[in-house]
Amino acid sequence: MSNAVKRFLELTAKANKIVITTHIHPDADGIGSEIALCMALKKLGKDVVCVNEEPLFERYKYLDPEDVVRSYDEVKDSIGKIDLFIVTDTNSLPRIGKNVQEFVMKSHELLFIDHHPCPKELSAIHCIDSKKAATGELVGELITALGVKFDEAMALALYTSIIIDTSSFRYPTVTGNTHRVIADLLDSGVSPPQAYNMINGTKKVPYMKLLGTVLTSAQTTDDESIAWISLTEDQLDLYKSDAEDTHGFINHLLILDNIKVACMFRQIGDKVKVSFRSAISSVDVGIMAQALGGGGHNHSAATVIDGKLENVIPHTIKKVQAMLSDDE
Known part of the structure; x- marks a missing residue:
């Protein structure tokens, strides 16, 4: 048993009143992890609730059948002293929102449960394992360590968190351990086709x-490595689509020959969100995003840059080329 797991077991054993949260603008990994962990701790008789900065998005509510997630505004006047405050899927307090930080x-006690890279000094006193493909994978192990058996609701939440954070198991962080956790979740009643369709939604x-229009914009460098x-705001309006539906568009680029780095540029007002993906273990797009003011994993990262697409795209591609060249 790792020191991180021992630390988690010691803190949860001593705590009764537990609050769990995740980062602002949460994804399925953060949401699935906090919900599954909350349900597991409730089975042990703990007084536990999930509190996020904002209400749960409608598209994620099916992951919360026991209605354990609350927004800050719902509970700000009723939360008293807390024995243990758990933050899932980030190891940065500013990322949980300024209101929830008050807790x-x-x-x-404060405990980060996460798989993002962090200084060794931080991981030494929290429950952080950057070798895990998703926070949901780590939470699955923690629930097992608690001696709690997965029920179908917990399993669906964790299965969803893992398929989203691994892009359906295509990232290099996926290991045999990832699939061993998945096997336990499947044995608990998860239906892969149903889980995939529920999180990705049925489309019109x-x-x-919109997908066809965006893919038509695809370009590569001369050597096809990038x-x-x-995507523009006008295109989203024209096709009556939500930005949430476009997150997976970038993954279509990963099937290209010779590809090392895939990028998606999305105009948001006077800024451009730049997403990066790579399925090559030797290419760290997290470091690239960090160099451009953002961050993330070595295989999936993002940043936001001031400006318009016509200027941000060539400027960013030139920098990514330089970083790839320097790496080689």
Whole structure:
């Protein structure tokens, strides 16, 4: 048993009042992890609730059948002293939102449960394992260590977190351990086709047309090592689509020959969100994003840059080329 797991077991054993949160603008990994962990701790008789900065997005509510997730505004006047405050899927307090951060001051203990890279000094006193493909994979191990048997609701939440954070198991961080956790979740009643369709949603024809339009914008560098697509706000409006539906568009570039780095540029007002992906273990797009003011994993990262697409795209591609060249 790792020191991180021992630390988790010691803190949860001593705690009764537990609050769990995740980062702002949460994805399925953060949400699935906090919900599954909350349900597991409730089975042990703990007084536990999930509190996020904002209400749960409608598209994620099916992951919360026991209605354990609350927004800050719902509970800000009723949360008293907290024995243990758990943060999932980030190891940075500013990322949980300025309001939820107030609960840290009411908490006896703070614990990050995460798989993002961090300084060794931080991982030494928290429950952080950057070798895990998803926070959901780590939480699955923690629930097993608690001696709690997965029920179907917990399993669905964790299965969803893992398929989203691994892009359906295509990233180099996926290991045999990832699939061993997945096997336990499947044995608990998860249906892979149903889980995939529920998180990705059934689509309409306008979505297909938007995808086709965006993929038509695909370009590559001369050596085909970098490929990119772009998306405007007008296109989202034209095809009556939500930005949430476009997150997976970039992954279509990963099937290209010779691809090392895939990029997607999305205009948001006077800024451009730049997403990066790579399926090559020797290419760290997290470091690239960090160099451009963002961050993330070695295989999936993002940043936000001031400006318009026509200027940000060539400027960014030139920098990515330089970073690839320097790496080689």
